[in-house]
Amino acid sequence: MIVAESLGKEFRDKKRGAIRAVENLSFCCTPGQVYGLLGANGAGKTTALRMLATILAPTSGTASVAGFDIRREPEKARQNSGFLSTATALYGRLTALEMVEYFGCLYGLDRATSRQRALALFERLDIDSFRDRRCEDLSTGMKQRVSIARTLVHDPPVMIFDEPTSGLDVISARTIVAFIRECGESGKTVIFSTHVMSEAEKLCHKIGIIHDGRLLAEGSLQELRARYGHDDLEEIFMRVVGT
Amino acid sequence: MNLRNIRVVYRKELMDSLRDRRTVISMIVVPIFLMPVLTIFVGVLSARLIGRALLQVPSVMIIGAENSPRILAELRGLPDVQVVPTTPDYAQQIVDRKIRAAVEIPSDFDAIIARGETAQVRIDMYQGEINSGFGADKLQKFFRDFRERTIRERLDAHHLPENLATPIVVEETNVAPPEKVGGVVLGGLVPYFVIILSLTGTMYPAMDLTVGEKERGTIETILCSPISRTSLVLGKFLMVLTASLSTAALAIASMGLTLAAAGKMVGGIGQISDLGLQFQITPKAVIWVFVMVVPLAVLFSAALLAISLFAKSFKEAQSYLSPLTILVVAPAIVSILPGVELNARLSLIPILNTSLVSKEIVSGTYHWNYVALIFGSSCVYAAVALWVAIRLFQREDVLFRI
Numbered sequence: 001m002i003v004a005e006s007l008g009k010e011f012r013d014k015k016r017g018a019i020r021a022v023e024n025l026s027f028c029c030t031p032g033q034v035y036g037l038l039g040a041n042g043a044g045k046t047t048a049l050r051m052l053a054t055i056l057a058p059t060s061g062t063a064s065v066a067g068f069d070i071r072r073e074p075e076k077a078r079q080n081s082g083f084l085s086t087a088t089a090l091y092g093r094l095t096a097l098e099m100v101e102y103f104g105c106l107y108g109l110d111r112a113t114s115r116q117r118a119l120a121l122f123e124r125l126d127i128d129s130f131r132d133r134r135c136e137d138l139s140t141g142m143k144q145r146v147s148i149a150r151t152l153v154h155d156p157p158v159m160i161f162d163e164p165t166s167g168l169d170v171i172s173a174r175t176i177v178a179f180i181r182e183c184g185e186s187g188k189t190v191i192f193s194t195h196v197m198s199e200a201e202k203l204c205h206k207i208g209i210i211h212d213g214r215l216l217a218e219g220s221l222q223e224l225r226a227r228y229g230h231d232d233l234e235e236i237f238m239r240v241v242g243t
Numbered sequence: 244m245n246l247r248n249i250r251v252v253y254r255k256e257l258m259d260s261l262r263d264r265r266t267v268i269s270m271i272v273v274p275i276f277l278m279p280v281l282t283i284f285v286g287v288l289s290a291r292l293i294g295r296a297l298l299q300v301p302s303v304m305i306i307g308a309e310n311s312p313r314i315l316a317e318l319r320g321l322p323d324v325q326v327v328p329t330t331p332d333y334a335q336q337i338v339d340r341k342i343r344a345a346v347e348i349p350s351d352f353d354a355i356i357a358r359g360e361t362a363q364v365r366i367d368m369y370q371g372e373i374n375s376g377f378g379a380d381k382l383q384k385f386f387r388d389f390r391e392r393t394i395r396e397r398l399d400a401h402h403l404p405e406n407l408a409t410p411i412v413v414e415e416t417n418v419a420p421p422e423k424v425g426g427v428v429l430g431g432l433v434p435y436f437v438i439i440l441s442l443t444g445t446m447y448p449a450m451d452l453t454v455g456e457k458e459r460g461t462i463e464t465i466l467c468s469p470i471s472r473t474s475l476v477l478g479k480f481l482m483v484l485t486a487s488l489s490t491a492a493l494a495i496a497s498m499g500l501t502l503a504a505a506g507k508m509v510g511g512i513g514q515i516s517d518l519g520l521q522f523q524i525t526p527k528a529v530i531w532v533f534v535m536v537v538p539l540a541v542l543f544s545a546a547l548l549a550i551s552l553f554a555k556s557f558k559e560a561q562s563y564l565s566p567l568t569i570l571v572v573a574p575a576i577v578s579i580l581p582g583v584e585l586n587a588r589l590s591l592i593p594i595l596n597t598s599l600v601s602k603e604i605v606s607g608t609y610h611w612n613y614v615a616l617i618f619g620s621s622c623v624y625a626a627v628a629l630w631v632a633i634r635l636f637q638r639e640d641v642l643f644r645i
Contacts, residue, residue: 012640055466056639075469083467089460093262094255105251106468150464 001189002029002052002158006061009047009213021047023213024061029191029206031157034184036204037193038237044213045193046085049162052191053083066158066189079107082151085162089143092136096127096146099135100153107154114153121149141172148179159183161192165199177203197233207233211241244477248470252478260448260482269447270486274440274494278501292373300325301343301378304333311353317389318346324381337369343378344368356393433498434532434601435575437491438594441540442547442571444490445483446564449547452479454560462642476548476636480629483548487540495529525607532601535614538621539597543571545628549635552642578602590616593624 007025022044029035050056054074066080104114165173209217333345347365355362369375456462554560578598585599596617
């Protein structure tokens with residue numbers, strides 16, 4: 001489960017002064033639910049998800065991830081979550097198997113268990129044929145599958161995806177979308193950010209529309225349609241952000 | 244901080260780095276081959292140049308001596324000198340390297356000698372030019388022999404003993420142990436190379452493990468794992484330290500073997516006795532130089548890790564680290580300068596202190612109080628640099644300064 005309570009993040013910039021990237025963000029995402037954070041570029045989605053992944057520390061408010069407070073117990077929050085974005089690259093000089101094994105070890109698994117888990121995931125994700133190839137030699141789609149295995153090696157109850165399909169071709173994007181759906185169906189708590197409306201429509205049980213760092217609307221797709229009198233999510237989004 | 248996690252990160256970073264060609268070159272190839280290649284290159288080149296110069300018959304010009312047929316005949320009869328016709332622009336010809344040297348002789352030289360007086364002879368040469376030097380040497384030798392012959396003739400004419408003109412014979416002998424003589428010659432050079440190489444060995448891995456991760460986008464991947472940032476930086480630091488120490492160790496081993504081989508080639512095991520120089524570095528000195536380099540390697544590793552992490556890109560990191568090389572080279576060079584002796588004040592100046600104490604160690608002198616002071620102060624500097632690196636890894640504005 002993810003619970004965000006008045007989460008905020010302010011950056012200091014020498015030229016522009018204080019910049020509020022996220023302001024007073026509160027929401028709740030329960031196990032088995034896929035929560036979509038919908039927003040334009042620069043809306044604050046990445047900052048919000050980086051705070052949930054404890055890569056960035058909030059300047060106000062807090063959140064709990066899998067029951068662990070991100071301020072007080074960031075390492076436990078990370079231990080119980082998997083984070084995937086197009087910015088989370090792979091180590092090029094490691095093979096696919098070494099990469100996933102390494103992360104298994106970082107998540108506290110011993111080498112044997114880590115390897116066992118990696119091999120099981122490789123079979124499931126069809127990585128076996130290229131498991132001993134260096135990550136730098138893999139195609140984008142192959143890399144994405146290895147990244148998925150990396151986020152799942154410790155079987156976390158919470159999954160955080162930051163624009164996971166950004167820059168991917170249709171086939172690779174479909175693999176990711178299927179994977180997110182599978183995570184939700186297997187009872188994991190899933191939050192993902194996107195600006196692709198169709199992905200949100202396909203996957204999300206709940207959608208939060210974020211703009212200028214603030215959550216402006218939240219609800220299921222049906223609730224949002226009823227509230228704003230439109231079937232098209234793009235139209236709803238435009239009305240919410242007011243442009 | 245978790246020792247297991249530090250080990251996991253270290254193992255991965257070591258494996259990752261050893262697969263990187265650039266790291267392997269700076270960490271293994273350069274320290275192993277730099278010294279032998281330099282020695283062979285400089286040795287072969289200078290042997291060739293000197294050999295060629297020695298084989299050449301230098302052209303020399305005789306100025307004056309118009310009324311002195313005896314000296315003229317003797318000079319023209321020299322087998323290893325070619326006397327060329329006299330021209331007034333002889334000085335310019337030496338500068339233009341058309342002739343190697345010229346000798347200015349008084350026109351009545353023969354008469355002066357015959358009268359038992361002193362004749363003034365001047366040899367003109369191009370200072371610092373090897374061929375001109377050899378030409379002038381041959382003229383010098385001729386006039387030295389001529390002078391001795393004349394003294395003997397004059398003494399003989401007065402029925403005086405030959406040793407009358409030689410009241411004192413001065414002889415120089417070296418009583419210093421071989422390693423001390425070697426130490427004076429090599430004392431500055433060995434730590435200089437070791438210090439420079441332990442820095443250059445650190446540079447690439449330090450950049451690769453920090454700003455390299457930023458550029459490749461793996462920094463975010465590693466930060467979302469549960470490992471603490473302190474464990475992460477310590478794992479990376481140990482890898483960079485490994486690179487630095489292995490570079491230093493390989494450089495020391497390579498230098499030892501090269502010098503031993505060079506000594507063997509010239510004469511005697513580890514000695515270049517034919518040249519009057521004896522180069523010997525004892526195993527004890529090698530171990531102590533390495534011990535003194537350890538805290539310096541820690542300082543380099545932590546400082547370079549911190550600086551590289553601060554950079555936005557590889558290019559920016561390189562622009563920060565290049566001036567650092569000069570900062571390290573400068574004190575290392577100062578330590579080679581004659582007259583710079585180790586004292587309590589200099590013992591506190593990082594790099595210079597290690598360089599100076601290593602110089603003493605190589606020459607067989609162990610001032611244990613300075614060794615302890617330098618090791619202690621270097622450890623303090625290293626600890627501060629490591630603390631800064633750990634602090635920087637906690638700062639979001641540094642980690643995400645892209």
